[in-house]
Amino acid sequence: MYSDYAYLIVALPVLAFVLTIFLGWHLPKGGGFFTVLATFAGFILSFGILREIYPTNIIVHQSTHWFANFNVGILIDPLAIVMLLMVTFVCTMIHTYALGYMEGDPGLARYFAEAGLFTAAMLGLVYSDNLLQLFIFWELVGLCSYLLIGFWYRKPSAASAAKKAFLVTRVGDVMFLAGIVILYTNMMRIGLPEGTYVLQFQTIYDNLVNIPPDQLTWIALLLFGGAVGKSGQFPLHVWLPDAMEGPTTVSAMIHAATMVTAGVYLVARMFPLFYAAPHALTVVALIGAFTALFAATMGLVMFDIKRVLAYSTVSQLGYMMAALGVGAAVGAGAVGVGMFHLIGHSFFKALLFLCAGSVIHAVGTNDMREMGGVLKSMKWTSLTMLAGSLTLVGFPLTTGFFSKDEIIVTAFEYGTLGNGWLPYIFVIVAALLTAIYSFRLWFLTFDGTPRSDYHKHESPWVMLGPLVILALFALFMGVGLNTGQDENPFYTYVGNNFDHYGVDFEELAVVGGHQVVHEAEAHGETGESHGIFLTIIHLLPILFGVGGILIAALFYSRWKRFDSSMITTERDPLRHLLLKRYYQNEIYTLWFAEKVVYGISLLANMIDLKIVDGTVNKISELLVGFGGSVRKLQTGVIQNYITAIVLGLAVLLILIQLATLEVAI
């Protein structure tokens, strides 16, 4: 019954967008309650749909013809429903919080309108049933992120951050589009029956084995390029920390629910394709794991509270990508693992950002060096932030513990199967760094004594309510799902997503040349020999997590034993490298943008002016010159024309006369 109204999940936020943008100016709170209600209604609908499709294990698919061999449709399978629930729920929390946080901003109506559209775009992306529709919503998400990052457009840094986000993700989007085009060409070459919707996911899954493997690799890599841009993976992660220029709620939305998860979702959605493409999954695993480590190192030295969180997002997204990438070793189950981390991350990252927003709201600065001792004045915010940080670190029994542990263990299995140990090493070191930077943030902000004279007051309950709810989810969702003796139902439900389409992973593994764990065990290649070893592997992330917290406590808390100056000095090149963020600014902006791209632009400009424009101008000059000389014929004196006519007529008459004479003769 609920699934008949699935279209409302997107339609309601769009309606809220229209209402707030036109009427918001006249309503209290900028009409923000429209957006909140529409998103919440989406959550109710999604929950109703889950209740319908989960017990019977079915999927919802509605489709209608669009044009040529394209359709528009709604597809709600396990993968989509968990995303729908997460996006609607987290967005409801964020919008509610924004009612308090954005209070008094002159652009309030614009904020809620754009936030509603943002939510709608993400929801539309999630339940698209074909790649083209997904791409359209994908672009819409990009547009909304641009609008919201540049929400305070009078601030030059915000305007430039918005531009940067738009342009950098555009690089990925172009690759994504190229991937779709190549995929489409290959699908057309197969010779599908008339009337098949070519880019529908079902069609793509069915025909993966018919596409040549080298083409599959290109398609997968290009689609991954799109995901790299959207999900802020190395080397296109540079826009994400700058996106902090928007309001904190926007950061929360982008980082948790509505934007960066789209890239991971795309890879999860197209997982059979990646799985069948040789080498593509390796690239996903390496890029993901490298990003996890790379971003974590930068998180260590930042002083802007939101920037630390931003790098932590980049790092956690790396984890998700790595989880999907190391799926080469475990098959479809990787989707469950990656998605579980995605959902858990959405809760705690939204929580962390909203807490940071709450602190910034009260303290009035982003700089952690000016905070300290906030715990005394903001109990609730501090405690919820602690909950978020513990989850981020993967403290035992929090949600992050279950999700991150699983990723690290999968990465280990990936290594044992001879696929390379780099992903495992990267993610395990990143786990240690995550613990250090998140508790460095917590201790610097909340512990100790105030380092500047800031306002001490707790935020209103419209802001704290969402924090508490999100904190509960962040802490207990993992335990709730892992109570039974069986495997986590999330993994089985989402991991078996592709069974609904009849995707045969063993066949695809042959195409992609992968060796799957249980298969390897059957061959006795891994064996049971490492029983105690495996326990250590499982315990290692916990040790690293707790160890990281202790290290952070020793350096930054009230029980401080060491000072950072003891291990590093002002002139330490490594510290300099991190503070300079690996010279990204120098490489991307100063070298790449201002030297390489600017040089190319100058050349292109010259070619355009001299050759392209030059040709056109020469042709038109010739024509104008010719016309100028010919137009003197047109004297504009009527008598001249009449004379010409009469003369012509006379000549004509004489000729006719002569002709008739000849005939007569």
Place this chain on the structure above:
Amino acid sequence: MVPLVLYVLLASAMFTIGLYGLLTQRNGIKLMMCVEILLNSANINLVAFSSYLPNQNGQVFALFSIALAAAEAGVGFAILITLYRLYGTIELDNINSLRW
């Protein structure tokens, strides 16, 4: 009955006069008058042939033609008046601001 050839001669004489006027005159009103002469020479032909045939069509066309000539004269003089207001002259040689 007057022989047809006289009518035709009269008409061609009028046509020649009108044409000569058109070619030589520069004054707007004179040109309008020449055009009227041209039209009327045609009308004479129409009526003459019509009564000799005998067929009424020619006379009907002559009436049409007179009505059209009246309309044309109305529009033409209106244009000339406007031109006079704009330029203070109706010597067409002096009205050449749209010329190259």
